[in-house]
Amino acid sequence: MREYTEQEIVRREKAEKLRTKNIDPFGSKFDITSDSKTIKELYGNLTNEELEEKDIEVVVAGRIMTKRGKGKAGFMNIQDRYSQIQIYVKYDNVGEDQYEIFNDSDLGDIVGIKGKVFRTHMGELSVKAFTYTHLVKALRPLPEKYHGLVDVEERFRRRYVDLIVNEDARRVAFTRPKIIRSIQKYLDDLGYVEVETPVLGTVLGGATARPFTTHHNTLDIDMYLRIATELSLKRLLVGGMDAVYEIGRLFRNEGMDRNHNPEFTTVELYKAYSDLDDMKKVCEELFRKVIYDVLGTYVINWKGHDLDFSKPFKSANMIDLIREKVGIDFSKDMTLEQAIALAKEHNLELKEHYKVGHIINAFFEEYVESTLIEPTFLCGHPIEISPLAKKSKDPRFVERFELFICGSEYANAFTELNDPMDQRKRFEEQINEKNLGNDEANDMDEDFVEALEYGMPPAGGMGIGIDRLVMMVTGSENIREVILFPLMKNKKEGE
Numbered sequence: 001m002r003e004y005t006e007q008e009i010v011r012r013e014k015a016e017k018l019r020t021k022n023i024d025p026f027g028s029k030f031d032i033t034s035d036s037k038t039i040k041e042l043y044g045n046l047t048n049e050e051l052e053e054k055d056i057e058v059v060v061a062g063r064i065m066t067k068r069g070k071g072k073a074g075f076m077n078i079q080d081r082y083s084q085i086q087i088y089v090k091y092d093n094v095g096e097d098q099y100e101i102f103n104d105s106d107l108g109d110i111v112g113i114k115g116k117v118f119r120t121h122m123g124e125l126s127v128k129a130f131t132y133t134h135l136v137k138a139l140r141p142l143p144e145k146y147h148g149l150v151d152v153e154e155r156f157r158r159r160y161v162d163l164i165v166n167e168d169a170r171r172v173a174f175t176r177p178k179i180i181r182s183i184q185k186y187l188d189d190l191g192y193v194e195v196e197t198p199v200l201g202t203v204l205g206g207a208t209a210r211p212f213t214t215h216h217n218t219l220d221i222d223m224y225l226r227i228a229t230e231l232s233l234k235r236l237l238v239g240g241m242d243a244v245y246e247i248g249r250l251f252r253n254e255g256m257d258r259n260h261n262p263e264f265t266t267v268e269l270y271k272a273y274s275d276l277d278d279m280k281k282v283c284e285e286l287f288r289k290v291i292y293d294v295l296g297t298y299v300i301n302w303k304g305h306d307l308d309f310s311k312p313f314k315s316a317n318m319i320d321l322i323r324e325k326v327g328i329d330f331s332k333d334m335t336l337e338q339a340i341a342l343a344k345e346h347n348l349e350l351k352e353h354y355k356v357g358h359i360i361n362a363f364f365e366e367y368v369e370s371t372l373i374e375p376t377f378l379c380g381h382p383i384e385i386s387p388l389a390k391k392s393k394d395p396r397f398v399e400r401f402e403l404f405i406c407g408s409e410y411a412n413a414f415t416e417l418n419d420p421m422d423q424r425k426r427f428e429e430q431i432n433e434k435n436l437g438n439d440e441a442n443d444m445d446e447d448f449v450e451a452l453e454y455g456m457p458p459a460g461g462m463g464i465g466i467d468r469l470v471m472m473v474t475g476s477e478n479i480r481e482v483i484l485f486p487l488m489k490n491k492k493e494g495e
Contacts, residue, residue, distance in 0.1 A: 357382025
């Protein structure tokens, strides 16, 4: 059993002292009438004389963050979901019993205050307590005020503490749902319908990624946590739901770094009778709306670059950019042997399943990707890396874009492949890749091919990584900052 620190022992003793006063250390329902934000918005411009004249009574609650004073009067700052507000507690106003409870309180305790809004002699908007109610005893002390949780790993592992002591963590946590609501409103207003599709499936598809595998005991079958929502959503287009989207969690059994978490959130959307150009318009307008809705401006600074989202996004072709950076022209027909020789000359890593298209993409990732700073639609992807997109006029390439900003991908869109015969052939090529060692390749999804055989309208589709979008809007440089409970390594015993 863990040994308690001296502070933890004292706090437990105080909890028992409260019980002797018939006060539950862990409280019960408490009705509030206001909060720090409302008080500051409504009364922040009033003088103390005006406040006294209005005689404004409020009931607030929050966690004690600071406390000072001696004798028969003291101040404390309590924190609610919005911010902190100062409370003035005086023996003459609350009485002996309540003042003793205030004196015994610790930082981290949660309290309720009934009082009146006023300004101190120093001019700070505050609440003068007339009723002090203990609500919850904190049995562990908060981290030291000026250093907080210094260990970054501990910040993410004990997010509940991080949210208490880190104002920026709270800002990000409350901004994320605003971003999601903005996305939903934009798509809803365009006539898209939000839907839900299965998280568990028996076929791997919709993206190139390694899955998490589980087992369903009743059916005695292995299943995957979804790596994409694409194939389910396109089935709905076949069924006549001609504009759909889903905001949901995806799971990819891959590495973890500043931009990747194995469990992450995307929005995927599909629109019948549209194409890649329509998806460009939706993508550009969606980013512009979200940024303005949340920040009130179209200009943001991200990774040291000032980006103006009121301007049209750039468009560029993958092979054109490679030619500019490396001097190799992949627009001309090239044998696999020639492409391999070029890759070896440029020290690119080659895998057993690679074809010419994979090598083109490898050149892009090595020499071009990090140079795309302004919002840029990257087009002209090789067919080998795009098994679900419609072919371009040049059948070596597909109608696809990826949106890059400051060297990272934020969106991926296709003119969707709706030819069931071509789709079956693409799946078969994916199976061949898997047999050659590509454990990220798609499975054959017979049911999806069957759905296409009933006829899927021409369509455009797009996926946007919400976590990366939240990172950019909030200025967070690590994906774990924007996920409330990111995956963490297990703590070793004794740490």
